[in-house]
Every structure is written in C-alpha cells, then in structure tokens.
Amino acid sequence: MVRVTFPSVLQRHVACPPVDVDGGTLRQVLEAAFAHQPTVRGYVLDDAGALRTHLTVFVDGVVVHDRARLAQRVPAEARVDVLQALSGG
Amino acid sequence: MPRQLLIATRKGLFVLTERRGAWSLSEPEFRGVPVSMGCFDPRDGSLYAALDHGHFGVKLHRRNGTRWRELPAPVYPQLPKGKVEREGGGRPWPRSLRLVWSLELDPRTPGGLWCGTIPGGLFHSADAGASWTFNAPLWRDPNRSKWSGGGYDTPGIHSILVDPRDPQHVTLGISCGGVHVTRDGGKNWRNEALGLRAAYMPKAQAFDVDVQDPHRLAACRGAPDRVWCQHHNGIFVRDGDKPWREVKAKAVSRFGFACAAHPHDRDVAWFVPAEKDECRVPVDGALVVLRTGDGGRTFTELRSGLPQQHAYDLVWRHGLDVASDGATLAMGSTSGRLWLGREGGEQWQELAANLPPIAAVRWVS
Numbered sequence: 001m002v003r004v005t006f007p008s009v010l011q012r013h014v015a016c017p018p019v020d021v022d023g024g025t026l027r028q029v030l031e032a033a034f035a036h037q038p039t040v041r042g043y044v045l046d047d048a049g050a051l052r053t054h055l056t057v058f059v060d061g062v063v064v065h066d067r068a069r070l071a072q073r074v075p076a077e078a079r080v081d082v083l084q085a086l087s088g089g
Numbered sequence: 090m091p092r093q094l095l096i097a098t099r100k101g102l103f104v105l106t107e108r109r110g111a112w113s114l115s116e117p118e119f120r121g122v123p124v125s126m127g128c129f130d131p132r133d134g135s136l137y138a139a140l141d142h143g144h145f146g147v148k149l150h151r152r153n154g155t156r157w158r159e160l161p162a163p164v165y166p167q168l169p170k171g172k173v174e175r176e177g178g179g180r181p182w183p184r185s186l187r188l189v190w191s192l193e194l195d196p197r198t199p200g201g202l203w204c205g206t207i208p209g210g211l212f213h214s215a216d217a218g219a220s221w222t223f224n225a226p227l228w229r230d231p232n233r234s235k236w237s238g239g240g241y242d243t244p245g246i247h248s249i250l251v252d253p254r255d256p257q258h259v260t261l262g263i264s265c266g267g268v269h270v271t272r273d274g275g276k277n278w279r280n281e282a283l284g285l286r287a288a289y290m291p292k293a294q295a296f297d298v299d300v301q302d303p304h305r306l307a308a309c310r311g312a313p314d315r316v317w318c319q320h321h322n323g324i325f326v327r328d329g330d331k332p333w334r335e336v337k338a339k340a341v342s343r344f345g346f347a348c349a350a351h352p353h354d355r356d357v358a359w360f361v362p363a364e365k366d367e368c369r370v371p372v373d374g375a376l377v378v379l380r381t382g383d384g385g386r387t388f389t390e391l392r393s394g395l396p397q398q399h400a401y402d403l404v405w406r407h408g409l410d411v412a413s414d415g416a417t418l419a420m421g422s423t424s425g426r427l428w429l430g431r432e433g434g435e436q437w438q439e440l441a442a443n444l445p446p447i448a449a450v451r452w453v454s
Contacts, residue, residue, distance in 0.1 A: 009367040053242070056178040061291050065179040081291050085178045086265055086302050086321060087238025 002074055004033040006040065007055070007084040016040045026059065027070035029080055044082055054088025057081070092412070093453040094419050095127035095136075096427065100445035102127050102138050104453075105419075105427070112429070112440055118157070119150075126407065128192040129453040132199055135217060139189030147186045147206075151218055162186055163204055163212040163221040176244060177237035177265070177300065182208060187241065191407075193249040196256045197274070205246025205261065209236060213275065227261075227269060227278045235299035239264025239321070247406050248306035252313045260316065262306040267298045268318070268333075284333030288322040289366075305406045307350035307358065315355035319348040324360060326385050336385035341372045347409035349418065356384040359411065359418065359434060361404040369403050376400045378409075378420070378434050394437030395428065402426055407449035421447030 002023050006016035014037070021032035027049075034041040046052050050068040057064040058081045059074055066072055074080060094105040101117025102124040118124075119140055125147075126139040136152045149160040165184035168174060176182040188207040195201030200217030211224040236244040248262030257274040260281075267282030282298035290300050302321035309315045318325040324336040324343050336343070344365035351357035360379045364372050371377065375398060378391040396402070402422030409420045418430030420437075425444035428437045 012367060053180065056237075058291050061293050063177060063179050065175055067179050083289060083291070085180075085237065086240065086289060087176075087178060087180065087242050 002029050002076065002078050002080055004029060004080045004082070006044070006082050009084050010040075010043055014039050014043055016043075023074050023076040023078065025070065026057070026064060026066075026072050026074050026080070029074045030070065030082075033080075054085045056083050056085040058083065092417075093129075094410075095129065095449070095451040095453060096421055096444065096447060097124040097127045097138070097407075097449040097451075098421075098425070098445040098447050099123050103444065105440065114441060118152075123448075125188050125190060125448055126192045127449065127451055128194070128202075129451075130194055130200075130202075130217075132194070133217070137192055137202075137218065139192060141188055147189055149189065149204075149218055160218040161220065163189075163206060163210070163223070165208075165210055166223055166225075175234070176208075177235040180238065180242060182243050184208070184210075186210075187243065188245065190245045190247045191249045193251055195251060196253075203249045203251070203259065205249050207241050207245030208243035209233070209245055209263065209266065211246055211249075211261065211275070224275050226276055227271075230269075230278060230280070232280065232299040233266070235297070236263060236266035237300065239302045239304075248303070250306055250308045250313075250316065252308075253310055254313060260306065260308070262303040262318070264304060265300055265302040265321075267301040268303055268306065281330065282333070284327070284335070285318070285320055285325055286323065286335065304346045305348050307348045309350045309352065309355040309357075311353040312355035315350070317348050317350050317358045319345050319360055322365070324348075324385070326358075334385075336381070338381065338385055338388050340379055340388045341377055341390060344369075345404070346406045347404045347420075349409045349411045351411065351415045352413055353415055354382075357382050357415070357433070358385075359409060360388075361409055361420065363403055371400045371402060374398050374400050376402055376422075378418075378430065378437075380434055391430070391434040391437070393435060394430075394439070396426075400424075405448055407451070408447055410450050410452050412452045417452075419450040419452065421450045423447065 001020035092107040096103040104115040123141040128137040174182045191205035202214040204212040212221040250260040252258035261269040267280040282301040285301040314329040325333040342362035376395040379388040402424040427441040
C-alpha cells in the first residue's frame with residue numbers, strides 16, 4: 001500500500017489523517033486518498049486539478065515536478081507526502 | 090549629525106529624525122510606491138531606495154544631495170529560449186528581478202554595494218549602483234535546484250553579512266537555500282547551513298543544507314564570528330565555521346522573522362516571536378521582544394510599552410534594528426506601527442501607529 005500524508009497545518013481546517021491506498025499514477029493515488037475525505041481534494045488541487053501552487057508533493061522523499069498532470073508512477077509501498085511549501089509565505 | 094532611521098514601507102520611504110531628544114517623521118519619499126529596502130552610505134552620503142512598482146517592475150534610486158536619480162536595476166542572465174527552470178518545489182523559476190530584498194555596503198571599494206534579490210541572484214556594484222554584475226559562481230551552485238521559495242514564489246537573498254575584519258568574507262541568508270559563505274569576495278561559495286533543521290521537510294531531508302529557511306541572519310560587529318539566525322522553525326547561533334546550534338531556551342515562541350545582534354556584545358541578541366507558522370500573529374495578542382544576554386542560554390521577555398492585547402502585528406525580516414549604541418532599538422510591524430526601544434528594549438515607545446505596512450527599519454547613524 002501507498003501511505004499518503006497531508007500537512008499538519010491543513011489539519012486545522014479539514015480532517016486529513018494519513019491514509020493507505022493502492023499504487024498507480026500519482027493522480028490515482030491522490031484521488032484514492034481523497035475518496036476517504038472528499039473535502040481535502042479542494043485544499044490540495046486547484047480548479048483545473050493541478051497541485052495548488054504553494055503545496056509540494058514528495059514521493060519517497062523526491063519532489064514531484066509534474067504538478068499539473070500528476071502522471072508519474074507511484075510504486076506500491078511508496079510514501080507520498082503532501083507538504084506546505086514555504087513559498088506560500 | 091542627528092540620529093536617523095530609515096523606514097521602508099508599502100507606501101514609500103520615511104525618515105525618522107531625532108533632534109534634541111524629540112523624534113519627527115518625514116513625509117514619504119516615493120509616496121504610494123512599495124519600498125522594499127533602503128540603505129545609507131556614509132562614505133559619500135548617498136541614500137539608496139529599492140522600489141517594487143508591481144506593474145512596472147523593480148527599480149533602484151540613489152539620492153546624493155537633494156535629488157533622487159534612477160539607477161539601472163540588476164538584470165538576470167537569461168536561459169535559452171523555451172527552456173524552463175524550476176525551483177526545489179517544482180514551481181517555475183523565471184529569471185526576472187522580482188524584489189531587491191537586501192542591500193549592503195562593500196567596503197572594498199568606494200561605492201561598492203552588494204544587492205540580494207528574489208529570485209535568488211546576488212549582484213555587485215563597484216560604482217555606486219551605476220552598473221551591476223551578476224554573481225555567477227553562487228548561481229552555478231550545483232545544488233541550487235534544491236532551493237525553493239520562502240515567502241515568495243521563488244528563492245531570495247535577504248541577509249548579506251560583510252565581515253568588518255575582512256570584506257572578502259561575506260555570508261548570505263537565503264529563503265529557502267541555506268547560508269552561503271564566500272571567503273574570497275564571491276569567487277567561491279559554500280553552503281554552511283550545517284546544523285540548521287527544517288521541520289517542514291520530509292524527515293530524511295530535515296538537515297539538508299540546501300532546503301534550510303533562515304528567515305534572517307545577524308552578526309555581532311565587534312565579534313563577527315558570532316552569527317544569529319531566526320529560522321523558520323527555531324532560533325540558531327553559530328561561532329566561526331562551526332555547525333549551527335539550536336537555541337532551545339524557554340520562550341513564548343521561537344518562530345519569527347526578525348533578529349538583531351548587539352554591535353559589541355556577542356552574547357546579546359533580540360528576536361520578535363510570533364505564534365508559529367500557520368498563524369503568524371503575536372502569541373495571545375501580546376507583542377513581545379525576546380532578548381538573550383547570555384549567548385542563548387536564556388531569554389528575557391520585553392513587553393513594557395508594547396501592546397499586550399489585541400495586537401496582530403507581525404515584524405518582518407528587516408523590521409528590527411539596533412543602533413550602534415547597542416541600547417536603542419527600532420521595530421516596525423505589518424500593521425504600520427513603529428516603536429523605539431530604549432535600554433536594550435526594557436522600555437518601548439510607540440512613535441507611529443498608522444504607517445503603511447513596514448518592510449524594513451534601518452538606523453542611519
């Protein structure tokens with residue numbers, strides 16, 4: 001299973017405990033995580049479905065650069081960390 | 090010469106002047122225009138102002154005498170057409186001047202200036218801002234791709250410490266990119282952020298020097314080996330080329346942006362704490378300045394004369410400065426309030442309550 005975590009600062013606004021989901025593309029992984037708590041989706045992705053500007057996603061500690069398509073493969077047993085980027089102030 | 094303070098704000102550059110013990114505030118220079126930084130050069134009496142016009146870009150001006158003259162703004166070297174560079178978070182990293190975030194004198198030559206900018210480039214002028222040279226060695230750091238925006242979309246240099254004993258020795262604070270040091274005037278740089286800790290990264294990268302967010306650096310002029318750092322998630326101190334040590338002394342909070350170092354006493358420094366990260370307001374609505382007098386072993390809370398209820402003032406990176414006497418402080422907030430601190434901050438006095446949001450305060454003399 002893939003472990004998906006969300007930023008601790010987001011917990012103030014919406015419940016988003018870590019969830020375990022199946023592997024696939026990053027988008028499939030995130031959508032599977034959002035299925036547990038649908039409200040989280042709008043906090044992480046923008047209207048066009050791209051990663052919000054001031055969030056950063058790491059897959060096994062490596063930054064995701066394809067922020068719009070989220071098409072990269074996420075291996076089973078990987079860890080996906082959604083973090084608040086400091087660029088947002 | 091009367092004592093003066095530069096105040097760079099969202100709506101212009103103000104000057105506060107002391108005459109016979111009374112303080113008076115000037116009308117703003119560049120009225121209505123955001124001023125990100127001011128700098129006075131006592132070598133020739135020049136005053137510099139960095140403007141952020143928004144619609145019309147970043148501009149630099151110099152006043153020598155009574156008239157302001159526009160200077161050429163630093164210009165970034167461009168990538169080949171069609172190529173896109175990305176910062177560490179994967180966001181686009183355009184090479185276009187976004188902000189002059191720091192401006193310091195280079196004592197090696199009359200009119201020498203260092204200019205730290207967003208998006209992360211360092212520039213040097215040897216002719217009082219008449220021309221600028223991009224510092225390519227810093228930009229060529231192979232780990233620069235790990236730098237990321239801190240407070241802005243792209244990385245930036247907010248602190249430039251020139252060693253008064255050896256002006257070839259310069260230390261930069263980069264949000265987010267660590268602490269870069271040259272000992273040969275900018276030909277070679279090394280990231281000396283070892284010991285800083287990034288709580289906002291995955292655990293395996295918490296001590297990666299290239300992702301550190303030092304919010305502000307300040308050095309003791311009389312003992313420049315002692316450098317203080319208000320970091321995104323803590324306060325740190327460093328001596329010479331040793332690793333940074335985290336200051337864990339009890340405090341109302343150790344999150345903040347500004348710090349100031351005593352000009353002579355290496356063990357004295359000031360910080361302005363705020364409720365951490367996601368709130369960025371004074372803890373419990375009460376504005377506090379922290380002072381350590383023992384190298385960071387303990388903090389004293391300084392509150393006298395500062396608002397102790399309903400305060401939402403945040404003090405930005407450059408919003409705190411200590412005068413050369415080591416006893417008089419100036420502090421300006423995002424709410425447009427300006428305070429003068431006496432006796433090392435034991436007693437504060439509000440000098441203005443309705444200024445535009447304050448980006449920087451800086452003693453001239």
